[in-house]
């Protein structure tokens with residue numbers, strides 16, 4: 001029997017669900033906001049906690065808003081469209097600060113205002129699922145459905161770069177016409193300022209006619225089309241034969257960053273530029289500074305840091321990204337930046353000696369950088385560390401080491417609204433050696 005519970009929402013969980021306490025347990029409630037009173041349907045009931053989804057809002061938060069998108073609630077691409085964009089940041093900031101205090105007892109000296117651009121049309125990279133489901137009308141293209149392995153049948157997406165969103169209906173028609181639409185599991189999309197690109201993963205060899213259809217699609221939509229028959233190393237251009245590199249350009253300093261469609265790049269163009277500026281401010285760069293930019297990717301931060309410092313060394317573990325970062329250094333005619341290939345998670349970091357650096361920027365994946373922080377405090381002991389994080393839990397763990405065990409002070413921290421409408425929390429923290 002379906003169980004429905006009425007409860008007040010007391011706070012937000014780390015993934016921005018509402019938290020209620022009822023029947024002696026904690027409930028995580030989808031689409032519920034702090035201060036609201038809701039009736040929620042139980043979807044999972046465990047001994048200590050349970051999960052629910054809002055059926056009816058009895059007392060409404062002033063920050064609740066109408067979702068803009070018809071797929072909201074089904075599509076797993078967004079989870080927070082029912083919350084006003086500015087209040088999404090209030091919740092995320094609280095989650096970030098709570099996690100820091102709870103896990104490591106750290107309270108920053110100052111909390112910076114959140115950084116962010118437009119909450120819509122920002123996603124310039126995405127991996128879209130493809131499924132042939134005749135009973136749902138044929139080929140579906142979209143993000144996975146929320147909590148399910150189905151593909152949402154999207155005709156548009158309000159968070160995707162609109163050049164890509166507009167392609168969705170014709171993309172579905174194109175895949176329907178291919179000889180084996182059931183053997184196309186995904187299309188990766190990427191948008192540079194100059195060009196859009198689509199990478200079609202195919203599990204069977206494509207026919208000559210398939211390739212003709214894909215080429216016609218590329219020409220008529222002014223897109224570059226790539227094919228991927230296996231792992232990421234198998235990605236090859238189909239049309240044009242020699243596609244231009246994708247590129248974004250920073251409006252403030254004119255720096256150009258080139259990338260290929262499967263490279264890691266920060267997904268949100270306008271927020272990324274604000275993040276790079278904030279990193280420069282927080283590093284308090286002076287012409288004599290030597291900066292280590294760890295996990296540098298395509299050189300997104302390296303290039304701008306170099307224009308303000310004496311030297312910068314970018315360090316990256318993916319050989320393809322190292323090549324890209326080096327060619328971006330050359331493209332921008334930067335003489336004081338180098339890029340080194342190094343696996344920062346390997347044990348050999350213990351004896352690694354990249355040279356003297358007085359300031360360090362760390363921008364690791366979600367798993368964080370505990371071993372890198374251990375190495376930092378054991379060797380360089382830089383006067384200033386800027387830590388860009390996409391996971392508050394690993395940030396709290398790593399700052400615990402730097403602050404509680406090695407004398408760094410968390411001077412400032414701020415939210416970076418890189419993924420509006422989603423619960424992802426990105427932040428930037430400034431640490432100074434006391």
Ligand SMILES: C[S@@+](CC[C@H](N)C(=O)[O-])C[C@H]1O[C@@H](n2cnc3c(N)ncnc32)[C@H](O)[C@@H]1O
Pocket residue numbers: 264265266294295296297298299300301315316317318321342343344345346363364365390
């Ligand atoms: C969050 S991204 C940041 C990239 C870059 N700073 C930017 O702003 O675009 C993390 C980067 O860490 C790199 N990475 C992952 N594991 C690594 C490792 N073991 N050693 C070095 N770099 C690694 C990834 O390839 C990726 O480029």
